[in-house]
Amino acid sequence: MRVNHVGEICAQALYQGQSLTSRNPELRQRLAGAAAEELDHLAWTASRIEALGGRKSVLNPLWYAGALALGSAAGLLGDRWNLGFLAETERQVEAHLDRHLDMLPVGDEPSRAVLDQMRTDESAHAAMAESLGAAALPRPARLAMRAAARVMTTTAYYL
Numbered sequence: 001m002r003v004n005h006v007g008e009i010c011a012q013a014l015y016q017g018q019s020l021t022s023r024n025p026e027l028r029q030r031l032a033g034a035a036a037e038e039l040d041h042l043a044w045t046a047s048r049i050e051a052l053g054g055r056k057s058v059l060n061p062l063w064y065a066g067a068l069a070l071g072s073a074a075g076l077l078g079d080r081w082n083l084g085f086l087a088e089t090e091r092q093v094e095a096h097l098d099r100h101l102d103m104l105p106v107g108d109e110p111s112r113a114v115l116d117q118m119r120t121d122e123s124a125h126a127a128m129a130e131s132l133g134a135a136a137l138p139r140p141a142r143l144a145m146r147a148a149a150r151v152m153t154t155t156a157y158y159l
Helices: 002-021 025-051 060-076 079-103 109-131 139-158
Strands: none
Touching: 002 025, 002 060, 002 079, 002 139, 025 079, 025 109, 060 079, 079 109, 079 139
16 A cells, blocks of 8 residues: 555646646646645555555655656646646556556455555556546657656655
8 A cells, every 4th residue: 555655646746746836727627636636645644554554655756856847847838748647657556556456355344445545546547647648659759658656666666
């Protein structure tokens, strides 16, 4: 659950960075709405960590700073690319959540409920980005995002 919590910290920072650099007032409002949903995810994952007797990542400030920089950079590329980055991020998060759901112990229904709802919300965020005109990211960008996410999830698992 720590990995998912880190993901939600990154989501907050990404949305904030994207919103800060977006040129479109409507898009900034949509990003703020999605960020509000991500706040719920942040609270849910923190609650599950506590209930499971775990701990949050010691690198949370670093995760936040890096994601804020990435979100800001995505926004500076223009709204179509900003939305494309958002859509791809949410698709990759959705795939991560699918894998995590498959790994959960059968009896951990509280965690399953949290991850199921997060998956639904992430899918809606990707659909929103696509409906607003997201550009399809080139394959190298998608692969780089996937590699960076792998480094983050592996590191967050331990730290």
